[in-house]
C-alpha cells in the first residue's frame with residue numbers, strides 16, 4: 001500500500017518511544033521506505049540498533065556522522081524525498097523547538113528543513129499538555145500546517161488516568177495511510193475552479209486590481225486533484241505556484257475569466273469560484289497611449305463587470321451542477337454571505353473576512369443552501385480546501 005513512499009519518523013524522549021518500534025514495523029510491512037531520526041535522550045530509552053534493524057536504514061542521530069557520509073547534505077536530500085514526516089512520540093520540548101524555529105539536533109533540523117506533510121503524535125504528562133505555553137505552541141504548529149494525532153486519555157507513566165498518552169501505533173499508521181493515499185471519491189468528476197485576482201486595464205501600463213494571492217483557489221484545485229477529480233483551474237494573476245500536474249488556463253480581466261468559465265462550464269460537475277473578480281471595470285481603456293498627468297483631478301469612470309456566478313447560475317442554467325462561491329467581507333460576515341448565497345443561487349458559500357485574504361491560513365464559515373452554518377478556526381488553506389471539497393463532494 002505504501003510502496004514507493006518515503007517516511008521519516010522522528011523519535012523524541014518519552015516512555016512511549018517503545019511504541020515507535022511498532023509504527024516502523026507496520027510502515028515497513030506496508031512497503032514504505034522508513035528512516036528514523038532520534039533525539040540523543042530517546043536513545044537511552046530504545047536502542048538505535050532496534051530502529052536500524054526494523055527500518056533497514058541507518059538511524060540519524062547526528063547529521064555529520066560517518067554513516068551518512070554517502071548522503072550529501074542529509075537534512076535536505078533526505079527530507080526532500082520524504083512524502084511524510086512524523087514524530088512519534090513527540091514531547092513538549094520538541095513541540096516548543098518546532099514552534100520556535102529551533103534546529104539544534106538532527107531531528108529538529110530535518111523537520112524544519114522539510115516541505116513534506118508533517119504529523120505529530122504527542123506524548124507527555126497531562127500537566128505539560130495542559131500548560132498554556134504548550135497549548136500555544138500546538139496552536140502555532142497547527143496554523144503552520146502540522147497535523148496532530150492524539151494525545152489520548154488513559155494511564156500515564158506517572159500512574160494518573162488523564163490525557164497525554166501517545167495514540168496507538170495502529171491509529172498513527174491508519175492516519176498516515178489516509179494522508180498519503182487520499183480518498184479518490186471524486187474520480188470521474190470534473191471540477192472547475194477559479195483562482196487569483198483580475199486586473200482591469202486603464203491604459204497600457206496601469207490597471208485596477210486587488211490583493212488576492214490565489215492561494216485558496218490553488219489549494220482547492222490541488223485538493224480536488226488529490227481526490228481523483230479532473231480539474232480545470234482558471235486563474236487570474238496570482239503570486240502562487242500552480243499544482244504541478246495542473247496547467248492553469250490563464251486570464252487577466254473579469255471579461256477574460258467570464259469567457260473561460262463559460263467555455264469549461266458545460267463539462268463541469270461543479271464550479272468553485274474562489275477568484276477575487278473585479279466588480280467594476282473602466283468604461284474607457286486607453287489601449288495604446290498612457291494617460292498623462294496634469295494638475296487637474298482625474299476621474300475614472302467605472303461600469304459594473306458581469307457577475308460570473310450569477311451569469312452561470314441564473315442565465316446559463318444549473319443543469320445539476322454544484323455551485324460554490326466565496327464571500328469576502330469586512331463586516332456582517334454571515335449576513336452578507338447569506339445574501340450572496342441566495343442572490344447567486346449557490347449550493348455553498350465560504351465566508352471569510354479580509355484579515356486572511358492573502359495569508360497562508362484562513363478563518364472561515366461554510367454556509368449551506370439549507371441554512372446550516374459551519375464555523376471553522378484559523379487553519380492552513382490546504383486543510384480548509386479539503387473541508388470545502390468534502391462538503392462539495394457530499395452534494396453530488
Ligand code: CTP
Nearest residue numbers: 273275277278305306307308309325326327328
Ligand atoms: N464573483 C463573480 N463575478 C464577479 C464578482 C464576484 O463570480 N464579477 C464571485 C466571486 O468569485 C465569489 C462571489 O462572487 O465567489 C462573491 O464575491 P465577493 O467579491 O465576495 O462579492 P460580490 O458579489 O462581488 O459583492 P461585494 O463586492 O459587494 O461584496
